[in-house]
Amino acid sequence: MSKIMSFDEMYTKVVDGKYSFGTGSWAVASPHITMKLNEYGEYQPELKESANLPSEKELKAMQDSCLSLSEKNESDVAEKAFSNIPDIKFDNRIGFYSGLYIGHVTEGKFRENGSSGGFGTWIFKELLERGKIDGVIQVKESTENSKLFEYGISNSLEQICTSAKTRYYPVELSEVINKIKNTDGNYAIIGLPSYIMETRLLSDVFPQLKKRIKFMIGLICGHQKSTKFAEFLAWQCGINPGNLQRINFRKKMKDGNASDYAIEVTGLVNGKSQTIVRRMRDLIGSDWGQGIFKISASDFTDDVMNETADVTLGDAWLPEYVKDSKGNNVIIVRNPVIKEIIEDGIKNSKISVTRVNVEKVFSSQAAHFRHTQRELAYRLYKKEKAKMWVPQKRVVASNDFPWIRKRIQDKREEICKKVPLIYAKAVNKNDIMYFETRMAKLSKSYKNLYTIKGIQDKIKKELKLK
Structure with a gap:
């Protein structure tokens, strides 16, 4: 067991090092911590005014529930949660799975009102109707003027459906999770990989959370935004x-x-x-690969497919599905209750899905895998070369990448660092063109790298044909 870090050491490594995902886990682990949006629109933990430092017990809970500090990684947590399920399978890219599907909900208006195939809301509806849960922890429109969205609890299908959209916006869990700690009932939660993983870690620290949060629905997302x-x-x-x-x-x-x-x-x-x-x-910002207003910690996760979730949902970014404007989901099922819900939905014509293999699921997120998992090795290498602390990941640091792929990673890092600073100046000047002009230069140099890559790929192809 690793030693318990001091609050200052923990804060320096995680928050100052920009490895905090802003989930709010520290504010669950200690009543002395609160979550606030910083000047760049990113959630970060802060010590409450006039508060004492967290106790040793609280510091341990903070360390154990933090993705960047925990001794447990996603494989450890998933192994404990899913490995004993009958007929479960495993692939080192997508984790455990008992069923793989692509498709959409045909029942009601779940697909029409959702971001893609409508499965998130529909699964919640089924869990609610079957008496498996009393409520859903999900992102809802905020009642506070200082923010647009926040995590809340939905106790009815109507409330669940009202919050059935994707939100590229930061939220934090501490307020709602602290309510769950003191409120009886069974709940499901939906979130990005860092949120689901840290909720799992919190559930190991606080038995009441493990008892009450029965299902975790995971989303696939390239990165978090400010x-x-x-x-x-x-x-x-x-x-x-x-x-x-x-x-x-x-x-x-x-x-x-x-x-x-x-x-x-x-x-x-x-x-x-x-x-x-x-x-x-x-609009500027449509190129997800450039990652403008990206939370830096997003570049230091190796979990593409939300491996600790009971079911993972994503967009089916495949040629045969992307032409359908109504949207389709990739679905990775791990929990037997949700597997039963999916299979019943097929039998009762509530959903239209195709059973697929691992390769098809991987292909739907191929670019995401390349950046998040494979090329993380280069980002880790850069940090280690600079003698900077990095969280322990399942990927090993390496410089063994083609020149062009390294330059693309370098440019993405530059964009991530510079954009918040340039934007702050633009807002201060009340001049959107100030930002757009400088962003255009960054974008042009980024696109130039892909032009070079395209030429290199064409030459390699022609040489192979000879």
Whole structure:
């Protein structure tokens, strides 16, 4: 067992080192910690005013429940949760699985109202109707003016359906998890890999959480965003920073591919509330690979497929599915109760899915795997070469990558570091063009690297043909 770190040591490594995912786990582990949005729109833990330092017991809980500090990795947690399930299978890319599917919900308006195939909300509905849960811990629109979204508890199907959209926006779990610690009932939770993993770790620290959180629904997502991503999208639509009231990040468009969605923003324009719809492809920020307003910690996870979740849901980014503007889900099932729900849904024609193999699931997220898992080795190498502390990951540091792939990683890191600083100056100047001009230079140099890569790939192909 590793020694218990001091609060200052823990904070320096995780928060100052930018390895904090902002989940709120520390504020669950210690009542002396609170979660606040910093000047760049990222959640970070802070010591409450006039609060004592966390006790040794609390420090241990903070360390044990933190993804960047815990002695347990995703493989350890998944092994404990799923390895004893009958007929469970394992693949080192996607983790444990008992069923792999691609498709959508045909029952009701779950697909129409969801971001892709509608499975998240539909699974919650089935769990609720079968008496498996009393409520769902999910991201909802916030009632506070200082933020757009927050985690809350939904106790009815109507409440669950109201919050059935993808949110590219930071949220934290401490407030709602602290309620669950003191509230009887059975719950399901939905979240990104870091949130599900740290909820698992918290459940090992606090037995009441393990008892009450019965199901964990995982989402696939390339990286986490700061609040400034939503703010900047709205600014491009004519809604100045501070005036955004609502945003739908994934408004489906009937005349395009599943990837050709729009954003819908509502906010004050010249003192009057207006709703504006713009296609995402027409806005700066649509290139997910560039990662503008990305939380830095996102580049130091190796969990693509949310391996500790009972079921993982993602977009089916495959040629045969992306043409369907209504959207389809990739589904990785691990929990036998959810497997039964899926199979019953097939029998009762509530869902339309195809059973697929691991390769098909992998292909749906191939670019995500390359950046998150494979090329993490290079990012770790850079940190270690600079003699900087890095969290222990399942990927081994390496410099053994083609020159062009390393330069792409370097440019993504540069964009991640520079964008928040440039944007802060643009807001201070009240000048969106200040940001757009400087972002255009970063974007051009990024795209130039892909042009070089394309030429290299073409030459390699031609040489092979000879």
